Amino acid sequence: MTVISSHKDVGTLSLTFVAEFAAPVDRVWQVWADPRTLERWWGPPGYPATFERYEFQPGGEVRYHMTTPEGTKPRGWWLITAVDEPGRLEFDAGFSGDDGEPLDRADAMHGVVTLEPVAAGTRMTTVFRFRSAEQLERSAGMGMAEGVREAMGQIDDLLTGD
Amino acid sequence: MVVDTDRVFHALADATRRDILSRVIRSGQSVSELARAYPMSFAAVQKHVAVLEQAALVSKTRRGREQIVTGEVEALRRVSLLLDEYEEIWRQRAARIERILQEDEQA
Numbered sequence: 001m002t003v004i005s006s007h008k009d010v011g012t013l014s015l016t017f018v019a020e021f022a023a024p025v026d027r028v029w030q031v032w033a034d035p036r037t038l039e040r041w042w043g044p045p046g047y048p049a050t051f052e053r054y055e056f057q058p059g060g061e062v063r064y065h066m067t068t069p070e071g072t073k074p075r076g077w078w079l080i081t082a083v084d085e086p087g088r089l090e091f092d093a094g095f096s097g098d099d100g101e102p103l104d105r106a107d108a109m110h111g112v113v114t115l116e117p118v119a120a121g122t123r124m125t126t127v128f129r130f131r132s133a134e135q136l137e138r139s140a141g142m143g144m145a146e147g148v149r150e151a152m153g154q155i156d157d158l159l160t161g162d
Numbered sequence: 163m164v165v166d167t168d169r170v171f172h173a174l175a176d177a178t179r180r181d182i183l184s185r186v187i188r189s190g191q192s193v194s195e196l197a198r199a200y201p202m203s204f205a206a207v208q209k210h211v212a213v214l215e216q217a218a219l220v221s222k223t224r225r226g227r228e229q230i231v232t233g234e235v236e237a238l239r240r241v242s243l244l245l246d247e248y249e250e251i252w253r254q255r256a257a258r259i260e261r262i263l264q265e266d267e268q269a
Contacts, residue, residue: 010174010242013175015248017249023267027266136244
């Protein structure tokens with residue numbers, strides 16, 4: 001995996017992340033399209049994600065939760081707004097209550113994933129735009145429980161693994 | 163320093179305020195100097211500066227009859243750090259995707 005570029009825009013609260021994979025576009029599309037595969041990479045180690053509902057089509061609803069080592073289950077939702085297989089996926093996303101349903105549908109971030117063939121295989125561009133700093137902080141919290149410190153340990157693992 | 167990140171993002175959501183910030187980060191400028199740089203009233207520029215000040219992105223000091231506006235680099239770093247954390251999440255996710263794709267190949 002090569003991280004080609006990453007661009008953060010403080011003014012618009014957005015992050016653009018570009019990576020390339022040595023696999024065909026159809027195969028990389030499957031890591032998004034198949035919820036069982038998605039569960040294998042969405043959450044960090046020790047914080048597995050479970051997608052209970054996964055309607056992979058425009059207008060489709062998604063419900064998921066993470067399971068923390070402490071046993072808590074932070075919950076989230078997506079509303080899939082565009083599916084253009086195998087090149088483009090768009091969704092709104094936000095936080096859910098204990099019943100799994102959205103706390104506030106208006107309080108959504110927007111994600112756009114594009115896949116395109118390149119010589120090396122597939123280029124994946126993800127753009128996420130947040131509505132507020134609080135939303136960004138909570139998203140970072142759900143994606144990376146132990147924060148930067150743990151992340152740095154994992155980068156070291158990856159480097160020594162190669 | 164406690165930074166109210168929502169105020170920071172609100173302050174940065176405006177192009178004029180971002181521009182003001184980029185000017186005063188390099189060197190302090192008086193409100194009247196800033197006002198001359200934009201096609202808007204002195205009061206309007208003063209209002210933008212006030213929003214930046216509430217977000218602790220700039221501070222004002224008095225120099226004689228002038229108010230000098232100076233950028234607060236630390237506050238910007240804090241915002242930038244939040245986005246860095248989110249970027250790190252995506253680096254890790256991409257690494258996990260890569261492993262899944264490699265396992266496929268071996269299977």
